[in-house]
Amino acid sequence: MSAMTAVKIPCCLCGTLILPNAANQCGACLAQSFDLKSELVKGPSEPTIYQCRKCRRYQRTPTFYVACDPESPELLAICLKQIPGLNSHSKNKCKVKEASWIWTEPHSMRFKVKLNIQANIQNVAMQQRLMIELKCGWRQCPDCNREFTNRIWMAVVQLRQRRQEHGQKGLLTLEQALRNNKMIRQHVLSIDTSREGLDFYFLNLVQAQAFANFVKKVAPMKVSTSEKLVSTDSHSNTAHRKHNITCELVPLCVQDLVLVEKSCKNNKLAGQLILILKVKSVVHAVSASPTRASLINSMLELSPDTYYKQEKSYRVLQASNRLMRFIVMEVELCDSNEIEQEQELYKGLKSGVDKYALADVTVVREEDLSTTSEPENFCCVTHLGHFLTEGDICLGYDLTTFVGDGEWDSHLNNQFVTPDIVLVKKVTQSKSKDQPITSDICSKQIDSKPKLSKAKQRRRRRKEDKKQKELEEHAERMGFYEDLSGEGDFDQLLEEDPEMAQELQALEQNLAALDTNNTSERNEKEKKEGEVE
Numbered sequence: 001m002s003a004m005t006a007v008k009i010p011c012c013l014c015g016t017l018i019l020p021n022a023a024n025q026c027g028a029c030l031a032q033s034f035d036l037k038s039e040l041v042k043g044p045s046e047p048t049i050y051q052c053r054k055c056r057r058y059q060r061t062p063t064f065y066v067a068c069d070p071e072s073p074e075l076l077a078i079c080l081k082q083i084p085g086l087n088s089h090s091k092n093k094c095k096v097k098e099a100s101w102i103w104t105e106p107h108s109m110r111f112k113v114k115l116n117i118q119a120n121i122q123n124v125a126m127q128q129r130l131m132i133e134l135k136c137g138w139r140q141c142p143d144c145n146r147e148f149t150n151r152i153w154m155a156v157v158q159l160r161q162r163r164q165e166h167g168q169k170g171l172l173t174l175e176q177a178l179r180n181n182k183m184i185r186q187h188v189l190s191i192d193t194s195r196e197g198l199d200f201y202f203l204n205l206v207q208a209q210a211f212a213n214f215v216k217k218v219a220p221m222k223v224s225t226s227e228k229l230v231s232t233d234s235h236s237n238t239a240h241r242k243h244n245i246t247c248e249l250v251p252l253c254v255q256d257l258v259l260v261e262k263s264c265k266n267n268k269l270a271g272q273l274i275l276i277l278k279v280k281s282v283v284h285a286v287s288a289s290p291t292r293a294s295l296i297n298s299m300l301e302l303s304p305d306t307y308y309k310q311e312k313s314y315r316v317l318q319a320s321n322r323l324m325r326f327i328v329m330e331v332e333l334c335d336s337n338e339i340e341q342e343q344e345l346y347k348g349l350k351s352g353v354d355k356y357a358l359a360d361v362t363v364v365r366e367e368d369l370s371t372t373s374e375p376e377n378f379c380c381v382t383h384l385g386h387f388l389t390e391g392d393i394c395l396g397y398d399l400t401t402f403v404g405d406g407e408w409d410s411h412l413n414n415q416f417v418t419p420d421i422v423l424v425k426k427v428t429q430s431k432s433k434d435q436p437i438t439s440d441i442c443s444k445q446i447d448s449k450p451k452l453s454k455a456k457q458r459r460r461r462r463k464e465d466k467k468q469k470e471l472e473e474h475a476e477r478m479g480f481y482e483d484l485s486g487e488g489d490f491d492q493l494l495e496e497d498p499e500m501a502q503e504l505q506a507l508e509q510n511l512a513a514l515d516t517n518n519t520s521e522r523n524e525k526e527k528k529e530g531e532v533e
Contacts, residue, residue, distance in 0.1 A: 359385030
């Protein structure tokens, strides 16, 4: 018995023998006569993908936007999803065998995709190469929409420093830290200023807590959290709450002369005057009249919890705006082993010299040299033994002319010897305070740009003067305008404290991991929504 063979018919156009089908045409002739592009586009208008104008992310689902590079595989996947003929509900099931980009102008707002499509038309398998053009439109994403809507914040971080008498200089370090860390600022919706500090608004509580943890590493503060019930739904058992995180900074700043009352408990320097050396997560201080025996016994670390337990026992007597200039006449180290040797100065961590050392220093007032022929000499014990040499100019407090409230010395111990002079720091060559803050920046920008007409130069000069005036008003309002000469440089603080730099870097990595987890959660939610559809 002979094997059965399939009956073939000739193609009605080219005559090629083919199996019978509804069109009576071969695949090549059917591909030439059938427009597969009309099946993919299905409409007179071009397929459209949407991009947020502010964050430049592309819409993947109606509620989820993702950041994509130009001509990237992620953007190509978004474009293929917007082609109607490629979804699962189309009659003629089309399969994409190959997809690639066709270059277009970056600002044309058009995307061209070259596709190799395989489809089943009238029970005939055909394959065709097509070019699909997609249009890019603007549509605001939900996150940016919430930012432009009033009262959309869910958490606020309030930074406060109640230090009205001597100025809120402690906020300067925080502002420099936030300026240098873009990762910390990216979740801030808006910033409001108040008389005692700043308010930072966030979309959720997690972002606000991460921000509070960062600033807590930079400055000592007491953190408290509260919440307010906005609305509730008894049917769905849900509630709308707004959270408030209050960060109250310790009102002690660098170079402050502080009185620790003798009634203060659990403090080895109670009943003495202390000088604030450094302020980060804890306050580092030294006695204003240290003993010649040991410097360690005259040092103090004050945590925020310890300070706020006995807040009334600490009183700021003088701040940096009361510093006077003195000239060093003689320096003698208190350590007997170093007296015979040549004195080495501290020039950074790599110098191999301890930063602080006790020394007997003789100084005179700088103003007395020009007014009297025989200026008065003052002797004091200071911790700046590795900073000062004969002829240096230093800043300090003159307690011989200080009056205060008249009763401040009654809170000191009887054993404490009140010094005449308290030396704070050595004066180094720096820019004058009278020089405008942004003069160097503006001069560099003007020199680097081509020459302009006189009218444009006048307009630019007016803008620069306006910026300078706003900066000076902001600095004066915050109370640290006198210290903008670089004394509180945050970069220098990180160089001197590597542990603090590592802690801040770890916090930035935690924030980056938090953003990655949020993105993965959104992707999982999107997949579940796609499976339901």
